[in-house]
Amino acid sequence: MIVVTGAAGFIASCLVSRLNAANFNDVVVVDNFSVEKKLPNIQGKQLREYVDRNEFFDWLDKNHAQVEFIFHLGARTDTTEQDHAVLDLLNLNYSKQMWQACVRYQLPLVYASSAATYGDGMLGYSDTEDALFPLYRPLNPYGESKNDFDNWALAQEEKPYFWAGLKFFNVYGPNEYHKGRMASVIFHAFHQIQQSGSMTLFKSHHPDYTDGGQMRDFVYVKDVVDVCFFLMQHRKDSGIYNLGSGEARTFLDLALNTFNALGRTADIRFKDTPEDIRDKYQYFTQAEMGKLKSIGYSQPFTRLEDGIADYVQHYLLPGRYY
Template identity: 65%
Template sequence: MIVVTGAAGFIGSCLISKLNQEGFNFIVAVDDFSKIEKAENLDGKTIQERVERDQFFGWLDQNHEEVEFIFHIGARTDTTEFDRAIFEELNVNYSKEIWKRCISYQIPLVYASSAATYGLGELGYDDNETIIPQLKPLNPYGDSKNEFDQWALEQEEKPFFWAGLKFFNVYGPNEFHKARMASVIFHAYNQIKATGKMKLFRSHHSDFRDGEQMRDFVYVKDLVEVCSYLMHHRKNSGIYNLGSGKARTFLDLVKNTFYAMDLEPAIEFIDTPADIRDKYQYFTEANMSKLQSIGYTKAFHTLEEGVEDYVKNYLIPHKYY
């Protein structure tokens, strides 16, 4: 059996689709299944068993001999949440318990970290493990992910294979439930559909023109391909960037959303809210050489390819992956 935590969420549900496509049908889906807004993400997927998040450790203690791999994707990901106790419980302590059981039961582990750990990018975006203690995330979510990365690296005992993946700006199907935390493409599509235009944040940085703030946008289908590769690869443990490796502007992203909707771009600029201005990232770009160095050679979707696939095949028909 393969365990996926955060199974009903955006990335977790896409990962289950990928595993099903590869013929893996004995999937144990772990999540807080009281969140009914995520229920449709699992429709049509082949799952062996659903386990509530707060019952998972008892389940694993009883069933560990049947578990072949754990993908720990579940986390509290709200960057606007400032209650550190929530992140300590769900992102740090919960992850530590999974880590310890993977050691005890000899189960390989892939877990979700985040590019939010890089903060404003003062030290760049290289997945060099020696700089992790020096990183300065901008919010409690990023702090929690960096805290667990540091803890994992400090442990003398580790799972026989493990990988922490620093997800950059992920977009793609199955994020209907994410509300404010959904991708810019999702919000652009809905705003364009409702108003015929899109509002973007104005630049408040002299080095960047309006709309030319840049992010590393990575399509979720590429992300789950990497997860699959690591499950089969099972060597070269460590922490890896997972982005496209190519920063693109918000203008590029929104224009391609218009094009995928067969519309001419109509873009307006509004001031970035004052309360987030000093924490606003103007540039992120994953250095992907470390993942490539362990043999991952599959090409990633370009922004144009990813946006077109997402909009035309999932957003317009309101379909799930």
């Protein structure tokens, strides 16, 4: 059996589809299944069992001998969350408990970290220097919770025989319908364009960037789950890895490609960045991807143009799930 936590969420549900496509059908899905808006993400998939996240560790105590691999992708992912107690419970302490269970039963583990750990990027976006990790200063409590767990994991003397933490950059793609404000800019652009024929981006409040010239490393969710699948098969070279496309692109690129995918003439407008996030806003992110490539991952990452076209035309327009 393969366990996937957060399985009704965005990235994890796409991973379940990727596993099913490779004929891994004994998938145990773990989540808070009372959040009904996420449930369409896992409908129609080949699944072995549903386990509530609060009951998972009891379940694992009884079934660990049948478990082959654990993907721990469940988390509180709202970057505007200010309740440290919630983040400590779901992102830090639950992950510690998962790690300790994987040590106890010698189970391989891949878990979700985040590029939010890098903060404003002043120390760069390199995943090769573990000594830098305690120096990062995330810009929000969500990033702090992910950085706290990365540092805790690195400090442990007892580790799973294989483990990998993945610092996700700006992931976009199908199955993010439920995420509301936290959905990708492409998702919001699509709906703005469909409703009004135009879309709005944040103005730049930084002298080095023009309006729409803010840059992010946008990575297609299908690439993300391909990396997860590779690590499940690889099972060596434990550590923390960046997971982006390796290429920063502007929000203007994103907007223009969304219009192109819809066959519409571009009409892009700008508004002030909300004050509650303005001082925490990242103007540039770009994953250094050499570490992942150095362990043998050789698949090319999807170009933004191609990823947006696939997402818009094959998923958003028909309302399909992956």
